Amino acid sequence: MKVFGSLSQEQIVFGLAVLLCICFAIALPGFLTASNLLNLVRSVSILGILGVAMGLVVIGRGIDLSLVAAMAISVAWSLQLVSNGVPLPQAILLGLLFCLAVGLINGVLIAYVEIPAIFATLAMGTAVYGFGRYFLFSLDVIYMPDVARPLMWLGQGRFFGVPVPIFLFAAVCLLAYAFLRYTKYGRYLRAVGDNLQAARITGVPARPMIVLQYMLSSFIGFGAGLITAASVASMNTRVANSTFVYDVILVVVLGGIGLSGGRGGIRNVIVGTLLIGVLLNGMTIMDIQYTVQNVIKGVILLTAIVIDTILNPRDEQTAQQGDI
Template identity: 80%
Template sequence: MQIFGRLSQEQIVFGLAMLLCLAFAAALPGFLTTNNLLNLVRSVSILGILGVAMGLVVIGRGIDLSLVALMAVSVAWTLHLVAGGMPLLQALAIGLAFSLVTGAVSGWLVAYVEIPAIFATLAMGTLIYGFGRYFLFGLDVVYMPEAAQALLWYGQGTLFGIPVPIYMFAGVCLGAHLFLRYAKSGRYLRAVGDNLHAARITGIPARPIIVLQYVLSALIGYTAGIVTAASVASMNTRVAISTYVYDVILVVVLGGIGLSGGKGGIRNVIVGTLLIGVLLNGMTIMDIQYTVQSVIKGIILLTAIVIDTILNPRDEQTAQQGDI
């Protein structure tokens, strides 16, 4: 993916992140302190974990707009079950199973029913949130019960002076990288995203691979949800109807993973997360209003999509699939 000369989008975004760091360091005292940098990375670790989940789906030429809703509902239900007296491990297993099955249903709708991914996952996200609020729990915010206090370490603990969420982000990135590079199904996923028809001709089980990418997205999303709940000792399910999922897409597209599929990797997610983290941290320190921050993020997302459209134009197959 070339933009200017020999520079890739990933390299340019990384350079912009470094320039922003230097600018904020010059303008904002204390920006480059160790504590602030650790807080910066920690604050975007959950966004980065979700970015990995979304990145895997986008590489497979899909998109998962239900990711945040599924994360919120599955983890909130887990906490609700523990509060009702269920053992923690059993509640975690049930919450994870709910997440994986729901992810598989989304994948089935895309792969076998052949509903365009953007519409299938948008509808699933709305369904998941409504189902969770009506049938599983009745509160907007589900708090961490006493019996689940052991989970707090994953969001608030430190290891060798580094917050645990950073380790979680690093672990998810490593696992996803190894999957894409060395696992046969990981290579299949990239091949399906690059050219679905060619992948089928060569004997790749395209439909099961499409289902797999949504199951993996659900798995990683559940992990992000546990870290989220552990960080604030609660799960606010209204995040499901917020614009948070677009922040996740911003990280993926900005980092250089093409929406046309088959391109990019986990390193792109890391770079995109770094830039957004620096930007959000700097704007927070400068006390820029949240609404203004939303405008800035929206402009960046729109610009990134325009650049991606120029670099990776929609081909006939993409248009037929209806994916963005």
């Protein structure tokens, strides 16, 4: 989608990221050092991976507000199971199945019961958090037991001097790009997001594709959760009640993936993650208060949504039930 002349939103966001880098490099000594830039990318790798998960759902004209809650509870349960003596592979498998079940229920509620995605996933996120805290474990923070220490390489390891989370972010982006570009299911997902009725007429299995996109979101989210736990040797389930999910949406919308569905791709997630990473890193170095940072991010998100509404106006198709 072109914004100003021949420039797309993706190109403008990338240009803003470069401009911010130049400004911070001039104003903040040490910003452009190799170690700081690696830490910058590493710090937003998890946000970027979650952005890929959310991006796939938004391209399919949906939204997943339960993503962070499902990630936190499923990974925390896996760690709790390991602490209780369950073998690590089995515990990870059970946590993954739990997370996939959340995605499956989301998809069924949205595709077959036809509950609008924003309400279905909002309720699911609350239900998952409450279920996990009451039935699965009782503590806010679940620490990684010694037997699960091999997982810490995912969050703290280095490969050729580069933090492993950066490689994992790149791998997720590459796989998601290949899925959208080269598989029929990726094309189906984009077709459903672009025009649901037209997709149905042409024989696309629209309802199963909606279920698939939410299960993909949960699958990628669980992987991001493992990296999160590996980075800090614990999983803080309070993140489910934080504004983190809105940071994920900010990355997606700011990068240029249209909320009306069917538009954008993985490159949009990458440039959105890059801009937010530079912004957060600069604000942290300048010691800007966390609450002020939230205000700034909120204003940016609102601005991005307004721009998206102007660039991708709702028509008769995008005003159908289930649109966000």
